[in-house]
Amino acid sequence: MLDRLQRLLGLQTIPGVFFTSAGVAALFVLVAVPFDQAVADAFGALTGWIARNLGWFYILSVTSLLIFLLGLALSRYGSIRLGADDSRPDYSNLTWFTMLFAAGIGTILMFWGVAEPVSHFANPPFDGVTANSEGAASDAMTIALYHFGLHTWTIFAMPGLAIAYFAYRHNLPMRISSLFYPILGDRIYGPLGWAVDVIAVLGTLFGVATSLGLGTLQLNSGLSYLFGTPSTGWVQVLIIAVITSIAATSVALGLDKGVRRLSQINIVLAMLLILFVAVVGPTVFIAEGMVQSVGNYFSDLPWLAFWTQTFTESDWQRQWTLFYWAWTISWAPYVGIFIARISRGRTIREFVAGVLFAPSVFTLVWFGVFGLSAINVEMGGQVALAELVQQDPSVAIFAFLEAFPLAEMASLLSIVIIIIFFTTSSDSASLVIDMLTRRDDQPSLVRQRIFWAAAQGIIAATLLLAGGLDALQNVITSLGLPFCVLLIFMAVSLFRALAADYRGYTVSELVQGRVFPEVEGASVQKGES
Template sequence: MLERLQRQLGLQTIPGVFFTSAGAAALFVVLAIPFDKYVADSFGLLTGWVARNLGWFYILAVTSLLVFLLGLAVSRYGNIRLGADDSRPDYSNLTWFTMLFAAGIGTILMFWGVAEPVSHFASPPFGDVQPKSEQAASDAMTVALYHFGLHTWTIFAMPGLAIGYFAYRHNLPMRISSLFYPILGERTFGPWGWAVDVIAVLGTLFGVATSLGLGALQLNSGLNYLFGLPSTGPVQVMLITIITCIAATSVALGLNKGVRRLSQFNIILAMVLLAFVLAVGPTLFIAEGMVQSAGDYFDALPWLAFWTETFRETDWQRQWTLFYWAWTISWAPYVGIFIARISRGRTIREFVAGVLFAPTAFTLVWFGIFGLSAIQVEMNGQIDLAEQVREDPSVAIFAFLEAFPFAKVASALSVVIIVIFFTTSSDSASLVIDLLTRRDDQPSLVRQRIFWAAAQGMIAATLLLAGGLDALQNVITSLGLPFCILLLFMAVALFRALRADYRGYNMNELVRGRAFPEVEANSETNQENEYVSENADRHRPGR
């Protein structure tokens, strides 16, 4: 039935993945619009349960994956390439980084670059610290870097590395389900694999929709500051609609013409804004603060990475750390595939070093310039940033820029940067969702990519109307859990494949169990694996 529907609509998809994902997204929108309060309350209750009972799991899982990736980079597997042994990177380091950053957390840094440090400075996360003190300033920067540094990029790097390895080294389809081929064998291309891909598609849709919602809030604040545009739900829906149309145009152009050029242009604009704040702001204070913040971050990282608020009865970690981890995890399928697409030819060591440390270094610079400047503005009493951030975090960067000359010009530049980050996030996600929902031997149809861009906009608008920022946080914290579990299975599958690769075995031998002699002890399992291996040669990348 689904295949007949696909033919009637003229689509090129895997019907089980495409229609299940599209149907689930449509069902959410249809139910959330008339029952917005019930939906918001339900996700609020679910988020509370996840935070109370599984918050520790989020913390431990992400930290464990960071240790795993660093271990791979320095191990004997670090020289294995994402591709043939003689392959080389498709993009230069600079182009690779700009595309990586624009599709990753550019929108998030624009939203939280001022808001988070100021918030923690005024309301320290650690109970024995005096608000707006020197220790509060140090802790604010440390926590902000913890949230946007190595841990965030670990969540992106894990699927990116695994997807790149299996796609370029073993010619498997560039889908999340392919990562489980060493475990599932040919069952990867049936309902089990489809279920994995549906989870990845829905996680991506809601993760990007959350970012679009935050971006709409911030854009509305910026346009209210520049032109007096009222900050209301209908205006934010209108902004989402406009940006979705821009993203649809970009996604129709494809990766090289659309996303690549927008990413390069936007990183230049972001650097101009950084340079402006550095030049007119407290330059010496920023330089000294960045050095100290880097030291504080790496000093606190070992204990902060395992901190679960065990001895405190507060809601702080649910509102901040768990929300960030779940949000980032929901982005992991799309950002991981996007990173894999632009990382062919790099060694595992190059990949891990580049994806973990280059963006973390840029995050340090970003928070050093914006965060430290904002803290000093608050300390000097120039602007009551803390109160404005408490009332509406989306206005933070525009209120902050009021402390400097050419505030209107800088705010207008910020609006442009937000719009482009908004666009690159949406069109990158649309390209990746299209990859997840079709076979490699099927063409990528423009109307399918546009459909997914529109779906992200619809979900973002629905979430905003259903409860604004609280709804965005609650939905994503709940939905990030299934993919967090998948991330751990990815690490297991990747390690098994790397061990076999290093020993000179191919993927078919890995599936049948011969890459690891100890597996052959189970005769029943071996019989099944032999059956799978007989059929494994039928596999093609477009399967």
């Protein structure tokens, strides 16, 4: 029946993946629009249950994956290449690092770069820390780096490494289901594999929709600041419609003409904004604070990575850490595939070092410039930044820029950056979702890519109308859990394949049970008896 429907619509897809994903998304919208409050309450209750009972699982999973990746890089498997043994990287180190910066969290940094440090400075999450104190400022930066540093990039690196390994070394399709070939074998081409890809598609769809929703709130605040535009639901829906239209145009043009050009423009504009704040802001304070923040981050990371608020009755971790991990996990298929596509020929050791540490340095610079400057503004009393952020975090960057010269021009530049950031996120995600829902031998149809871009916009508008920021956080925290489980199995699958690869076996031989176990602590190589 699905095959017949596909022919009728003139699509090129894997019907079980495409129509199931589209159907679940449509069902969500159809239920959420007339019953918005009931849906918001249901996801709120589900998120509360997850936070109480499985919050520790999110924390332990992401930290364990970080340890796993570092262990792989330092192990005997670190020299295995993502491709043939004689392959070499497609891009220079500098080009590769630059592309990594644009891959993941630019959209998130624009929203939280000011809002998060100021929030923690004014409301410290740790017992015994006084608000607006030196200790609160230090902790605020440490928490921000924890949320956006190595742990975030671990979530992106895990699927990115696995996708690159199985695609370039074993010629499997560049889909999430391929990562489970050592466990499922040829069943990845049937319902079990389709189920994995459906989870990846829905995670990406709702993750990008959440980002689009947050960007819409931020754009509405910026337009209100500059032009007095009202902050209402209909304005936000209009903003989403405009961004979705731009994204649809970009995705129709394709990767090189659309996505790539927008990404290049946006990196330049983002760097201009960073330089502006660094030069007109407290430059020496920023430099000193960045150096100190690095030390504090690595000093506190061992205990912070396992901190679960066990002895504190607080909702803080659900609102911050669990939301971030779930949100990042929902982005993992999209960003993982992007990173895999630019990483052919690198060794596992090079991949892990580059993907974990290079973007984390950029995160340090971003929070060093915006976060430290925002704390300095709050300490100096130039703007009641903390009070404004508590009322509405989407106004953070615009209220912050009021403390500097050329505030209106800088705010206008920020609006342009936000629009392009969210447009590139949407169109890139549409390309990836289209890839996940069709076979490699099928062409990528423009109408399919536009459909997914439109779906992101519709879901974002639905989430905003169903409860705004709280709805965005609750839905993504709930939906991130299934893919978090997949990440664990992904690590197991990758390790099994690497162990076989190191001994000279293919993944097909691994699935067929032809890989010999280790004997007396030594590897038995292929062909030995």
